[in-house]
Amino acid sequence: MALNHLLLLLLLILLSLSITITSSSSPVTANHDSPPYLWPLPAEFTSGEETLSVDPSLSLTVAGNGGGSPIVRAAFDRYTGMIFKHAYNRASSLLTRIRFLSVVEYDITSLKIIVHSDSEELQLGVDESYSLMVSKKNDQSIVGAATIEANTVYGALRGLETFSQLCAFDYLTKSVQIYKAPWFIQDKPRFKxxxxxxxxxxxxxxxxxxxxxxxxxxxxxxxxxxxxxxxxxxxxxxxxxxxxxxxxxxxxxxxxxxxxxxxxxxxxxxxxxxxxxxxxxxxxxxxxxxxxxxxxxxxxxxxxxxxxxxxxxxxxxxxxxxxxxxxxxxxxxxxxxxxxxxxxxxxxxxxxxxxxxxxxxxxxxxxxxxxxxxxxxxxxxxxxxxxxxxxxxxxxxxxxxxxxxxxxxxxxxxxxxxxxxxxxxxxxxxxxxxxxxxxxxxxxxxxxxxxxxxxxxxxxxxxxxxxxxxxxxxxxxxxxxxxxxxxxxxxxxxxxxxxxxxxxxxxxxxxxxxxxxxxxxxxxxxxxxxxxxxxxxxxxxxxxxxx
The missing domain is CATH 3.20.20.80 (Glycosidases)
Structure with a gap:
């Protein structure tokens, strides 16, 4: 309990001092050494010229009838483990989190997954389509986010795979970044x-x-x-x-x-x-x-x-x-x-x-x-x-x-x-x-x-x-x-x-x-x-x- 009180006190001190927070990556054109090459190629997509940083404490928000499925939550844990394996330890202490937050502001801080159906039945022809949007915070939103929307949990899984392929670890900044943002992807398979x-x-x-x-x-x-x-x-x-x-x-x-x-x-x-x-x-x-x-x-x-x-x-x-x-x-x-x-x-x-x-x-x-x-x-x-x-x-x-x-x-x-x-x-x-x-x-x-x-x-x-x-x-x-x-x-x-x-x-x-x-x-x-x-x-x- 004493440690928790100490950490809370440190957090309050940081907030009261109004510490200036800077971004880890300003919008720049992605260099050719780290292109966001997607495989397989989505059905439709557009991209931009910005580079966005991804919070190593990326949070999951779910919505829709199937958003709370254990399949979705387990997949989120798997993919964040792959995305952030080089980066900041998601299970680290609150004190470490405070240290990171004091110097870095991330462009993408949460991933929202919307799944409309609560059915987890998996058979031939199940809907695997999804949409994926990745953009940084702007005047309309103070929180940068990525959103996956799908009719089924299995479409959400395909969207998570695509999102993970957009994320690349930058060894110079030691952070996960998404190049060529914003991304807008509409995707579905050709064959069932x-x-x-x-x-x-x-x-x-x-x-x-x-x-x-x-x-x-x-x-x-x-x-x-x-x-x-x-x-x-x-x-x-x-x-x-x-x-x-x-x-x-x-x-x-x-x-x-x-x-x-x-x-x-x-x-x-x-x-x-x-x-x-x-x-x-x-x-x-x-x-x-x-x-x-x-x-x-x-x-x-x-x-x-x-x-x-x-x-x-x-x-x-x-x-x-x-x-x-x-x-x-x-x-x-x-x-x-x-x-x-x-x-x-x-x-x-x-x-x-x-x-x-x-x-x-x-x-x-x-x-x-x-x-x-x-x-x-x-x-x-x-x-x-x-x-x-x-x-x-x-x-x-x-x-x-x-x-x-x-x-x-x-x-x-x-x-x-x-x-x-x-x-x-x-x-x-x-x-x-x-x-x-x-x-x-x-x-x-x-x-x-x-x-x-x-x-x-x-x-x-x-x-x-x-x-x-x-x-x-x-x-x-x-x-x-x-x-x-x-x-x-x-x-x-x-x-x-x-x-x-x-x-x-x-x-x-x-x-x-x-x-x-x-x-x-x-x-x-x-x-x-x-x-x-x-x-x-x-x-x-x-x-x-x-x-």
Whole structure:
């Protein structure tokens, strides 16, 4: 109590002496060394020529039905931690605050976040639009402020990311500044689905690494983590209904409990990111038989799964029942790719089953996929399948099916012409394990190429870059994802006109360099942008902003 009285007395003395307070930065044109490069580029914005200082004790004011959401408040704490990590300690003592206030007046002292809806439901197409205004105090206002206004908490999150990118630490003044103010930004995404696939079957990724990937996704405004959890190599997920399945994990230490998976979903939601789980059937499923050998057609035919047994579909139903308790996102991925049915034709009981139904092996493949789809639909999921299902028997797919492209460049064009929704993931440019694909080829790849009918364009719900795990484990996964995933992220967020005009070495490359360095500064080991081969270290000494 005595200390509090002393601090209060000091504050009163300072006020009574009418100490002259000076600004830490008068309005000047920002120099080129610290440009406020934004990534992805907002839909609409204007800026000025002033430099504004930001109070390290930046306060949060909320308004609207959803302004008080824990999601908003947690995000504000995260972002202020990133913005002010070099600067004044926000948790420092009142005495230190008085010392700072005695010599500095800041242009931006508060951030107001207005969220109109109190709903925190996160599904496809949630409103992510926002407006952001940053200006200094003037004759009409004695308090400088920034204001984010959004219809949902998830729009507010996107606005916070943009605000954080406007803030730069000045090493000379040891303060956070915003260049080229005032800023007026109106922003919204071009596509509702902007995804990144991770593969935890080919290489196990620890929980903290997955969280770091999710955190980094939010910096680029990606909004769907496609979690390819299991494959032929390993089955790391706990499934209580069929507890022996995770015997197919690489080891007892490379597994995800139900609680682990639920925590990943919770962590992602706090950052406005949905998690779409994938259970790839009937191929890519050899690991299932480690715990339940009856799922294999025979010891020498370990995939595709045994199409003849109801037990196979009982297991699929049980897994989906367990996963529905974890994954609230409306989409569920059922795979369906790269199904080699040769061993079905060469396994006696499967061959007899085919003959008894007058089925070809292709018919059996269709039967399996369609039956799996109905199981997913019965659990209130919309099925997503890889493009082979559409190419092989598209007219039989449930009309709610979302087709994911990867092989053929015009598959989305064909799928939407038939009324299906499509996710663009062309392997030639958006498969991140293709290390010889540079950033500019990723950036220039357009999901709507060849689709001219506006009603069909709307059926392309977005795109996804895929980080397949055969050659990427914890040691390299983040530098393989970044910065090339950012190139696709801007393609999916920003307007088509903005990303398609001009020389991208002038309009995009400097900003991508800056964004890569922002990732590095936030602890994300993004590789150099200018690598001729992805994820390699720099070829020699140099600035982050020139590599």
């Amino acid at each position: 689905y902007r995804g990144l696939l991770i593969d935890t079957s080919r290489h196990y990724l620890p929980i903290d690494v997955i969280k770091q990937i999710i955190e980094s996704m939010s910096f680029a405004k990606l909004n769907v983590l496609h979690w390819h959890i299991v494959d032929e190599q390993s089955f790391p997920l706990e499934t209580p209904t069929y507890p022996n399945l995770w015997k197919g994990a690489y080891s007892r230490w490379e597994r995800y409990t139900v609680e682990d998976a639920s925590e990943i979903v919770r962590f992602a939601k706090m950052r406005g990111i949905n998690v779409m789980a994938e259970l790839d059937v009937p191929g890519h499923a050899e690991s299932w038989g480690t715990g339940y050998p009856d799922l294999w057609p025979s010891p020498s035919c370990r995939e595709p799964l045994d199409v003849t047994k109801n037990f196979t579909f009982d297991v699929i139903s049980g897994i989906l029942t367990d996963m529905r308790k974890i994954f609230p996102f409306e989409f569920f991925h059922l795979g369906g790719d790269e199904v080699n049915t040769d061993c079905w034709k060469n396994t006696t009981h499967v061959k007899e089953w085919l003959q008894g139904r007058n089925f070809t092996s292709k018919d059996a493949y269709k039967y399996f996929v369609l039956r799996a789809q109905q199981i997913a639909i019965s659990k209130n999921w919309t099925p997503v399948n890889w493009e082979e299902t559409f190419s092989s028997f598209g007219k039989y797919l449930d009309p709610r099916t979302v087709v994911q492209n990867w092989l053929v460049s015009d598959i989305c064009q064909k799928a939407v012409a038939k009324g299906f929704r499509c996710i663009f993931s062309n392997q030639g440019y958006w498969y991140l394990d293709h290390l010889d694909v540079p950033w500019d080829q990723v950036y220039n790849t357009e999901p709507l190429n060849g689709i001219h009918d506006p009603s069909q364009q709307k059926l392309v719900i977005g795109g996804e870059v895929c980080m397949w795990g055969e050659t990427a484990d914890t040691s390299v996964v983040l530098q393989t994802i970044w910065p090339r995933a950012a190139a696709a992220a801007e393609r999916m967020w920003s307007t088509r006109e903005a990303v398609s005009k001009g020389n991208i070495t002038l309009t995009a490359l400097p900003r991508l360099h800056y964004f890569r360095c922002l990732l590095n500064n936030r602890g994300v080991p993004a590789a150099p942008v200018d690598n001729w081969y992805a994820r390699r270290p720099p070829s020699g000494p140099g600035s982050c902003y020139a590599q």
